Amino acid sequence: MTAAYKEFATVYDELMTDIPYDDYVELLELAIGRLNGKKVLDVGCGTGLLSVKLAQKGAEVTGIDLSNDMLEVARNRAIDSSLSIEFNQLPMQQIAGNPSFDAAVIAIDSLNYVCTEEEVLQTFKGIYSVLKNGGTLLFDVHSTFKMDTIFLEGPFTFDNEKIAYIWETEEGEEAYSVYSELAFFVKEGSGLYRRFDERHTQRTFPVNRYAEMLADVGFHIERIFSDWEDEPPHEESERIFFQVRK
Structure with missing residues (x-):
């Protein structure tokens, strides 16, 4: 996966301009109050x-x-x-340590790149270990509807005259998983386009299965909501949010 992201890192910001990161900050503030002085772990920080x-x-x-x-x-x-921010190269499944963080976030479906229940559970256990008592975990995942329906409506295309891609998807081997192949075309100073390819697999689980895994670790579920709104998930929700506390 590290190698796969080598060239993707150069175009990632351009592709994420419509992601409401400010809303994520507000969601965390709503969960834990003012962030000033709080220790926060950004998991899958990109x-x-x-x-x-x-x-x-x-x-x-x-x-x-x-x-x-x-x-x-x-x-x-x-x-x-x-800004002084500590960044470390570490798979989220290997998080471990003493309880020192007030909050952790796994934003913008990063958890969906962890494709087995065992690794998701290990991620939750690791985060639980580094949160203080009363600490909060906030994360979002793709819904099963998005995996089984929306993602399979491809191919998808994008072109902003600087970056273009063709994104083809197919159903993965596991339930609620999607395999993606993306061909990127990046405009160079010469006016010619440089091509590189990415291959990604994402998987999600039903809401109740995430809830069971979180409870097994010891988390108390405070909120489950969808699509950036303070509303419970429904059959056609696309992004599911979990706010849980140690």
Whole structure:
């Protein structure tokens, strides 16, 4: 996976401009109050877009990600913003340590790249271990409807005159999983386009299965809502949010 993200890291920010990261900050503030002075773990932090926004609110942020190329972009972003943020290369399944964080976030379906129940459970256990008593975990995942219906309506295309892609999807081997092949075309200074390819697998689980795994670890579920709204999931919800507390 690390190698797969090497070139993707160079275009990631351009593709994420419509993601409401400010809304994610507000959701975390609603869950734990003012972020100033709070220790927050940003799991699957990517290029640090959310990490920086959290730090600008006064949080003491640590970001982890599997891809060192993504983290290099994140480190430069923090430097450019004159922020002190610790970034570490670490798979989320390997989180472990002493309880020192007030909150953890796994934003923008990063957890869906963890494709077995055992690894999801291990991720929850690791986060539980590093949260203080009363600490909060906030994360979102794709719904089973999105996996089984929306994603399989491809192929999808994108073109903003700087970056273009063709995104083809097919049903994965496991239930509620999708295999994606993306061909990217990035415009160079010469006016010619450079092509690179990405292959990704994502998997989700039903809402009640996530709830069971969280409870097995010891988390208390405070909220389950969908699609950035304070409403419970329904049959055609696309993004499911969980707010849980240690």
